[in-house]
Amino acid sequence: MTVPGIAVGIVLPVLAVTVVLAFVRLARGPSLPDRVVALDLLATVGISIIAVYAVATNQPVVLDVAVVVALLSFLGTIAFAYYIERRR
Amino acid sequence: MQQALSISFMVIGTFFILVAGIAILRLPDVFLRMSATTKVATLGIGFTLLATAVYFNNLGVTSRAVAIIAFVMLTAPVSAHMIGRAAYLDGVPLWKGTVLDELRGRYDPETHVLAGSPGEQGAVDEAGVE
Numbered sequence: 001m002t003v004p005g006i007a008v009g010i011v012l013p014v015l016a017v018t019v020v021l022a023f024v025r026l027a028r029g030p031s032l033p034d035r036v037v038a039l040d041l042l043a044t045v046g047i048s049i050i051a052v053y054a055v056a057t058n059q060p061v062v063l064d065v066a067v068v069v070a071l072l073s074f075l076g077t078i079a080f081a082y083y084i085e086r087r088r
Numbered sequence: 089m090q091q092a093l094s095i096s097f098m099v100i101g102t103f104f105i106l107v108a109g110i111a112i113l114r115l116p117d118v119f120l121r122m123s124a125t126t127k128v129a130t131l132g133i134g135f136t137l138l139a140t141a142v143y144f145n146n147l148g149v150t151s152r153a154v155a156i157i158a159f160v161m162l163t164a165p166v167s168a169h170m171i172g173r174a175a176y177l178d179g180v181p182l183w184k185g186t187v188l189d190e191l192r193g194r195y196d197p198e199t200h201v202l203a204g205s206p207g208e209q210g211a212v213d214e215a216g217v218e
Binding site for chain 1: 091094095098101103108109110112113118121125129130136137140143148149152153156159160163166167171173177178180200
């Protein structure tokens with residue numbers, strides 16, 4: 001059992017299932033903050049997928065994308081929270 | 089040894105992220121969902137990036153992984169607090185099994201200032217402690 005084999009065979013499918021679960025909440029989510037929380041979780045799972053993908057393809061360059069996604073998801077969440085608070 | 093460590097970190101982190109996914113679908117209330125996903129997903133990210141760092145065993149990769157972990161651990165509580173505050177002020181209903189809501193009636197609905205925040209000591213005395 002090699003590490004890339006485990007990453008492709010077990011870890012990435014489980015992470016994909018998590019993306020589906022978060023997306024169900026994003027589509028259903030009764031209130032707007034629910035959807036923002038789901039988007040935040042999607043970005044978090046995305047960072048994790050990028051890290052595992054770097055292992056699976058043996059290309060550490062991909063980790064730079066994870067840095068950018070981490071920075072942007074924080075800014076996006078803060079902006080959403082700001083505008084939810086001043087909506088009315 | 090290094091591969092076994094990497095595999096175990098990766099599986100542990102993925103397990104925690106799966107728990108976060110189940111939590112965001114199953115928990116009854118936006119505050120419970122937010123609490124669960126923020127904490128659990130941060131832990132999952134930490135383990136997954138640690139697995140990557142252990143697998144590549146390289147200074148550049150390790151420093152990137154450590155930077156991402158530190159940044160996420162710094163920003164996740166901040167963004168969770170911002171969303172929670174916005175949701176509360178927006179009037180999102182709490183779960184019906186909630187036993188304690190210490191903020192009820194303490195936020196000014198117009199200015200969104202919390203009674204008893206610093207510089208408003210008089211407001212607490214007038215409102216009294218329930």
